[in-house]
Amino acid sequence: MSSKLFTPGKIGSMELGNRLIRSATQDPFGQKDGTVAPEQIEIHADLAKSGVPLIISAYAYVSPEGRATNIQVGFCDEAHYESQKKIVEAVHENGGKIVLQLHHAGINTFIKKNEFPMAPSGDMEAPNGSTSREMTIEDMDHICGAYVKAATKAKEIGFDGIQLHGAHGYLFNQFMDPNFNKREDEFGGNAENRFRFPKRVAQAVMDAVGADYPVLVKINSNCAGDANEKYGEDLLYFCREYEKLGITAIELSGYNFIAMGKKEAHNYYIERAKKLKSELNIPIIFVGGVRTQEDIQEVMDADIDFIALSRPFICEPNLVEVFKANEASKCLSCSKCFILWEREGRRCVTHEKPNA
Numbered sequence: 001m002s003s004k005l006f007t008p009g010k011i012g013s014m015e016l017g018n019r020l021i022r023s024a025t026q027d028p029f030g031q032k033d034g035t036v037a038p039e040q041i042e043i044h045a046d047l048a049k050s051g052v053p054l055i056i057s058a059y060a061y062v063s064p065e066g067r068a069t070n071i072q073v074g075f076c077d078e079a080h081y082e083s084q085k086k087i088v089e090a091v092h093e094n095g096g097k098i099v100l101q102l103h104h105a106g107i108n109t110f111i112k113k114n115e116f117p118m119a120p121s122g123d124m125e126a127p128n129g130s131t132s133r134e135m136t137i138e139d140m141d142h143i144c145g146a147y148v149k150a151a152t153k154a155k156e157i158g159f160d161g162i163q164l165h166g167a168h169g170y171l172f173n174q175f176m177d178p179n180f181n182k183r184e185d186e187f188g189g190n191a192e193n194r195f196r197f198p199k200r201v202a203q204a205v206m207d208a209v210g211a212d213y214p215v216l217v218k219i220n221s222n223c224a225g226d227a228n229e230k231y232g233e234d235l236l237y238f239c240r241e242y243e244k245l246g247i248t249a250i251e252l253s254g255y256n257f258i259a260m261g262k263k264e265a266h267n268y269y270i271e272r273a274k275k276l277k278s279e280l281n282i283p284i285i286f287v288g289g290v291r292t293q294e295d296i297q298e299v300m301d302a303d304i305d306f307i308a309l310s311r312p313f314i315c316e317p318n319l320v321e322v323f324k325a326n327e328a329s330k331c332l333s334c335s336k337c338f339i340l341w342e343r344e345g346r347r348c349v350t351h352e353k354p355n356a
């Protein structure tokens with residue numbers, strides 16, 4: 001077992017008993033109105049009870065047009081705040097900490113009635129079957145305001161911090177990724193321009209919640225196609241800018257974040273994570289394909305600060321114990337939990353019973 005994994009660590013003001021984090025994970029229980037269901041309170045309480053010191057909540061939309069799926073929870077009205085507060089209380093009662101992941105889907109809304117989803121660039125094919133509408137400055141103001149309101153409320157109701165979801169093809173990422181962002185104004189083109197909108201939102205949020213409140217970000221370490229090599233340099237720029245702003249920690253993911261069907265793949269983004277770690281001082285959270293003790297060792301040997309996991313916590317809710325016993329997770333990264341999310345329970349479908 002890596003000697004560092006079970007040592008305490010800090011993310012801003014959050015003191016954490018070990019280096020494990022539950023990465024943001026949507027589950028199938030979110031209700032049509034975006035409120036939290038009793039099953040979700042139970043999932044989070046159990047995770048905290050199991051000894052995972054920090055849970056990053058499922059992504060929550062900050063504005064209705066930015067909702068990704070019909071089961072996504074929201075964080076933009078009183079009913080949402082009241083229901084999310086129950087998760088906060090359940091986690092705190094069980095000795096854990098919880099960060100709320102804030103999100104806007106941009107073009108990647110699957111909600112049919114949102115006919116022309118807004119996105120950095122127009123006329124792009126959208127998953128809901130229509131095409132995107134290019135965002136105006138007013139749209140940007142609206143979304144920035146929605147993030148500020150959500151972050152302020154998250155702090156007020158007791159979340160230990162927030163995470164801005166800047167990965168996985170959603171709005172922030174659409175601005176940063178040249179495959180999505182074809183703008184010709186000051187929000188498109190070079191890395192500085194493509195980062196302008198995410199930076200503006202991050203700055204506004206941080207001004208609103210104050211310097212001591214943890215504001216984390218999740219970012220893609222790569223992008224699809226030929227642009228990927230250049231994106232590696234841009235990534236360093238984005239992360240340096242986040243560091244300069246005073247962001248509390250960066251979680252490093254990627255566009256192919258569940259390496260669907262590639263069960264043999266491990267530690268997907270380790271090379272770019274090592275590079276970032278050598279260039280930055282901000283805490284780095286590594287996510288993607290950590291399963292074995294060797295995987296853990298590789299991340300910790302690179303001096304990366306924290307390890308976040310998603311599917312292994314679905315497969316084995318007692319994962320902390322598993323790693324403490326120097327064992328590997330049984331999760332095969334089959335990703336059936338991801339594919340079946342709207343049709344079946346968000347339990348592991350390969351190992352029918354949790355921990356079997």
Ligand SMILES: Cc1cc2nc3c(=O)[nH]c(=O)nc-3n(C[C@H](O)[C@H](O)[C@H](O)COP(=O)(O)O)c2cc1C
Binds near residue numbers: 024025026058059288
């Ligand atoms: C069922 C499921 C739901 C997910 N929901 C979210 C989410 O709400 N927000 C997010 O940033 N990532 C989400 N992810 C991605 C994970 O946080 C993580 O980045 C990815 O699964 C790789 O980690 P793993 O190999 O430990 O599963 C989800 C993944 C799965 C499998």
